[in-house]
Amino acid sequence: MPWRAILIIVSALCLLAAPFAAGWVQSFLVLAIAKGLAVLGIVVLLQAGQVSFGHAIFFAIGAYATAFISRAMAGGELVSLLIVSALIAGLVGLVIGLFVVRYRYIFFSMLNLAFSMVFYSILEKFFHLTGGSDGIRVLRPSVLGVVLERESFERLLYVVTILCAIGFGLLVDRYLKSPLGQALRAIKSNETRLEYIGVSARRVLLVAYVVSAVLCSLGGVITALAQGLATPEYAFWIRSGEFVFIAILGGASHVAGAFVGALAFEGIRNFAAILFADGWQMVLGLMLIGVVLFASEGIAGLWVKLTAKTAAQKSEAAQ
């Protein structure tokens, strides 16, 4: 599909050029795209019709793993930080996943919520380990052995974030189109039949769960590096709710939805925070309700409808 490749290249170029237009754009985009990565994890699970209200736990694991390693190794190194944090999150995801994939829908959602809130209270209470509600500072890592100044590092982090987004976006897209990924959608439509073609729904969901844990943790690593801080709030239920909201807003039918939704959400959130400093959470909740009631397919869904309409109109005109 040539036009898809063109779209990706153009978006990448725009994103790379954006910070040169206005300074604050870079930090805004890093945080938004990192969030998009986390939301990608939610989108994966949504294919099976499952909503996790606790995936902030993996976001926080990514952030805190980064904080601990950077503290222990005077900054550490960027690429290895990403890899190690992702591995840790994947492992935790495997353990929790083994339990959680036996459940569906409400139980799945609430059990995930319970795990994340337990983690949150551990982060808050054991302050001699975790720094309590103040969190842990994250030092600036070197990059493949090269120590960078703050500005250069931030620029590089930005590029890495974009690369991760495109790279993982494409990988997840491939995964979702493969038999394993399509089996996720089969869980949603007919788990009985899935069992009766010899497939373990639990195993399929577990793979997805570990993938989602890794994606969320990468978002957490980048956010912690960008903000220079890891706090318990990273594991809080509101953050999990944000991820789910963005997934629905962007549309769960397409990988790009996670990032488009994240950009839209962060934009609206910053806007709302300026307008309603104390009420943005309420605005968020109301928007979520609105999206669910009136546009449950999200932005991606609207896009699909629009392009389908234009395609239909074109073929009509051609006839």
Place this chain on the structure above:
Amino acid sequence: MKNVLLSARDLSIQFGGVVAASNINLDVYEGENLAIIGPNGAGKTTFLNICTGWLKPALGTVTFLGRDITAHAPREITKLGIARAFQIPQLFAEHTVLENMLLAASAHAGRWNPFQKLDAIPERGAMMDLLALVGCADIADATARHLPEGKRKLVDIAIALSLEPKLLLMDEPTAGVASSEKFGIMDMIVAALSKRGVTSVFVEHDMDMVTRYANRVAVWTTGAILREGAPADVLSDPEVVRTVIGG
């Protein structure tokens, strides 16, 4: 003496006060087409549920190729070689007919490479052939949710066939299929089964289908097997006529 493929011994189960199975003893021989008939609620589907691991009997065992499968899960039993087509067709509603087949084919071939697209798996050609066998090649790209009942049945059977089973269980295979097409399609299915050496057990209400395709008939009534034997004998048995065929 032909080989016994599936063997049910002393199966018993009841739901509340309803006896769904009471001392069911039945052998299924390799290569045969066994018809199961009986009034509604006699326990025919329950029998299929027990044989495929969906239900665990209170008493009794099910053996397949010499292996006790009573406690196995449907997933494991499917992998051992028993495939099922359901009374209410079980399809992946949001996928196309072909995608339904491809999912089954991937499962059977163990294709879990996350970088290969589902519609690009090598079994695609074979799946289209199977769809042609049941007369559904023209609806390969239709979403399962939109199919009429008769077509759903046929796709369900095609999915079961794609698993290359040794034993195929069909629950009212042509119910909902247009009468003009019933025999044609069943002819093709039975011929394909015979060519591949697949044994079949099918639940039927249509006695024409039974006389035409069954080597053996087992009659179910209130959780027990009333009669069992060659179609000509069983279907002319007065008690069978009274309980099942009526009149």
Place this chain on the structure above:
Amino acid sequence: MSAQTLALAFFDGVAYAALVFLVAVGLTLIFGVMRILNVAHGSLYAFGAYASVSLVTGIGLMGWSPWLAYPALAIAAALVGIVLGTAIETLLLQRIYAKEEALQLLVTFAVFMVLENVQRLIWGVQPYFIGEPVQLLGNISLGGIEYTAYQTLLLPLIAILVLFGLRLFLKGTLAGQIILAVTEDREAATAIGINAKKVFLITFIIGASLAALGGALAAPTTSILPGMGTDMIVLSFAVAATAGLGQIEGAALTALLIGLGRSFAVYLAPEFEVLTPYLIMVLVLLVRPQGLFARPEARRI
């Protein structure tokens, strides 16, 4: 652990269990009838607490008899339950009954977010405390130790009354039977002319009021903080899920189990206080995924 500490932990646990039961039973009732998990239940609990703070403080400011605090608690609960309950059910829930579970959950989650924010806007983030209702009832002496009559007697008493009251209502009155009918088979109930919409509204109001009652009764026993809604929704879900969603009597038992478990943890291993309820839930669900008292549903194909 001395006999004294044991007794303290026990009565503490029972009082706590009584409060959690009130919230959990509302949650489980709503789920049982409407098959919706009301994530906003935690907010209703919090609103019950905050509303009773406002009313009781108001009574104090007006110089009225402090004994009016007790009916004030009940009124706060009823107000929150009826007003918020009706608003949520009629404006939102009615529109999502036909939607897929994931979306239904999202909507109640969104309501939770909205209510948490509204609560902060109305009452701020500072802690509140209204101790008079507890002090008024004085102490009782058991085995040489002094306990507050409020926590040791009143709370469990109300919980027991609610338990038996609900049982009586559901099994002994026409309205209750109608609710049970809708729970068992919504389609069949509608087919014989039962107005399922009305049943859902009434059920939701009852459930919401119970949550608010839990909050109102909890208010005099602890300092009221912004996070209480979140803590309670996860906790009450743990209680309801451990019993089996929809099990009313079972919820009483699991509330006791979890309440006592947490209470003993406070005295024995304080760092595990928060973890204990979830540990219990996870252990039970590992063995019986549908909950302790639920009948495993027969899957039909």
